[in-house]
Amino acid sequence: MARTGRPREFDRQAALDAALTLFWKQGYEPTSLNQLKEIMGGISPTSFYAAFGSKEKLFEEVVELYRSTEGRVTDILFDDEISPRSAIERCLRQSAKMQTDPSHPLGCLIVSGASNCGSTGNRVVELLKSIRRKNHEAIKSQVRRAVAIGDLPNSTDIEGLTEMFSTFLVGISTAARDGANRANLDRSIDQIMALWGKR
Amino acid sequence: MARTGRPREFDRQAALDAALTLFWKQGYEPTSLNQLKEIMGGISPTSFYAAFGSKEKLFEEVVELYRSTEGRVTDILFDDEISPRSAIERCLRQSAKMQTDPSHPLGCLIVSGASNCGSTGNRVVELLKSIRRKNHEAIKSQVRRAVAIGDLPNSTDIEGLTEMFSTFLVGISTAARDGANRANLDRSIDQIMALWGKR
DNA sequence: GTAGTTCCGTATCAACCGATACATAAGTAG
DNA sequence: CTACTTATGTATCGGTTGATACGGAACTAC
Numbered sequence: 069m070a071r072t073g074r075p076r077e078f079d080r081q082a083a084l085d086a087a088l089t090l091f092w093k094q095g096y097e098p099t100s101l102n103q104l105k106e107i108m109g110g111i112s113p114t115s116f117y118a119a120f121g122s123k124e125k126l127f128e129e130v131v132e133l134y135r136s137t138e139g140r141v142t143d144i145l146f147d148d149e150i151s152p153r154s155a156i157e158r159c160l161r162q163s164a165k166m167q168t169d170p171s172h173p174l175g176c177l178i179v180s181g182a183s184n185c186g187s188t189g190n191r192v193v194e195l196l197k198s199i200r201r202k203n204h205e206a207i208k209s210q211v212r213r214a215v216a217i218g219d220l221p222n223s224t225d226i227e228g229l230t231e232m233f234s235t236f237l238v239g240i241s242t243a244a245r246d247g248a249n250r251a252n253l254d255r256s257i258d259q260i261m262a263l264w265g266k267r
Numbered sequence: 268m269a270r271t272g273r274p275r276e277f278d279r280q281a282a283l284d285a286a287l288t289l290f291w292k293q294g295y296e297p298t299s300l301n302q303l304k305e306i307m308g309g310i311s312p313t314s315f316y317a318a319f320g321s322k323e324k325l326f327e328e329v330v331e332l333y334r335s336t337e338g339r340v341t342d343i344l345f346d347d348e349i350s351p352r353s354a355i356e357r358c359l360r361q362s363a364k365m366q367t368d369p370s371h372p373l374g375c376l377i378v379s380g381a382s383n384c385g386s387t388g389n390r391v392v393e394l395l396k397s398i399r400r401k402n403h404e405a406i407k408s409q410v411r412r413a414v415a416i417g418d419l420p421n422s423t424d425i426e427g428l429t430e431m432f433s434t435f436l437v438g439i440s441t442a443a444r445d446g447a448n449r450a451n452l453d454r455s456i457d458q459i460m461a462l463w464g465k466r
Numbered sequence: 467g468t469a470g471t472t473c474c475g476t477a478t479c480a481a482c483c484g485a486t487a488c489a490t491a492a493g494t495a496g
Numbered sequence: 497c498t499a500c501t502t503a504t505g506t507a508t509c510g511g512t513t514g515a516t517a518c519g520g521a522a523c524t525a526c
Binding site: 201 | 298456
Binding site: 071072073074075077100101102113114116117122123188 | 482483484485486487491492493494495
């Protein structure tokens with residue numbers, strides 16, 4: 069049975085895609101409702117709030133969309149089927165490739181999407197921070213697993229190595245926004261991964 | 268001869284210090300004139316604009332203040348009197364220490380002070396970006412010098428190694444804001460600097 | 467004293483912020 | 497047809513943004 073009521077006149081998914089692009093480029097707070105409404109197909113405020121609830125809820129939905137598309141480059145950190153080294157290296161390389169891809173805004177929405185926020189944006193800041201924290205923990209699990217399976221020596225400083233990869237990973241967003249290209253980032257990953265084989 | 272006219276009733280330097288703290292914590296755009304006026308001694312709008320010109324000019328002055336105080340941790344990147352390795356390592360360690368110091372806001376004003384900006388903040392974004400670019404170039408000069416003096420082999424990938432240190436450096440700001448402590452960051456620097464001795 | 471200079475407090479500006487009210491249009495259900 | 501449901505367009509809400517106008521206060525110069 070078809071849904072009752074007047075049908076929606078704009079493409080909700082297309083509007084969400086457009087909102088992702090805008091939030092990705094500008095961040096949460098500087099992106100205004102007027103900009104969103106315009107890029108989302110010139111919809112009216114009523115349509116906006118009926119379809120998405122609020123700016124904050126839209127952002128949360130956008131983060132989910134990002135995580136299920138471009139943002140999946142970090143999913144491999146949670147993969148225990150491949151080698152720990154491969155998980156971390158591939159995460160870094162995929163992130164570098166994705167974040168420098170000119171077909172969408174530069175950098176990472178999770179890192180740079182809400183770094184400057186006033187008091188109204190606290191929930192959004194915490195949302196992104198919790199995702200970063202999970203990635204950090206996933207890196208730690210991989211390093212720990214590498215030690216457990218003998219791929220890294222028992223003397224390995226797990227916290228130190230984890231923090232190194234984690235800090236580098238979040239740094240990619242600023243680097244990409246500052247104009248670092250994929251080739252240079254890939255070579256920097258060659259360098260940082262050399263640590264793994266040199267001890 | 269003393270200056271003519273009614274004397275200023277607030278401490279301009281103290282106001283500037285307070286503005287630095289607020290911008291550092293919240294970033295450029297989310298920090299409002301009302302917040303600034305209040306923390307700067309409860310001054311009036313007239314006093315604010317007479318003394319600092321505009322919000323943007325105040326921020327530029329705040330950046331200068333930061334660069335001449337806490338922000339000096341990166342100055343050592345421009346020092347050609349010490350060894351390249353020492354210049355980079357000390358920059359990283361000083362940055363990690365400074366950015367996790369609880370006596371002031373976490374992270375780095377140059378990296379995180381204006382990452383989310385609308386069209387009005389473009390000049391500010393470019394100002395910070397240009398500073399980051401200079402740091403990146405300074406790292407490159409140090410790596411190049413290291414190769415020149417034989418501290419790194421001729422086969423060194425200068426671009427790759429530079430990007431690695433530069434990306435890690437900017438990553439410290441997000442890491443610190445996410446709660447990384449100094450000890451862990453220091454150990455991560457142990458790890459990343461080990462590259463220098465392992466080839 | 468008076469003139470000139472600089473700063474201060476209050477009141478206010480136009481523009482924009484996120485969010486709603488209200489009436490109406492377009493569909494389904496019976 | 498009427499009743500119900502859902503989306504739409506316009507007009508507007510109260511609040512905040514960065515920035516000014518204007519008159520008066522506090523100082524120096526002479």
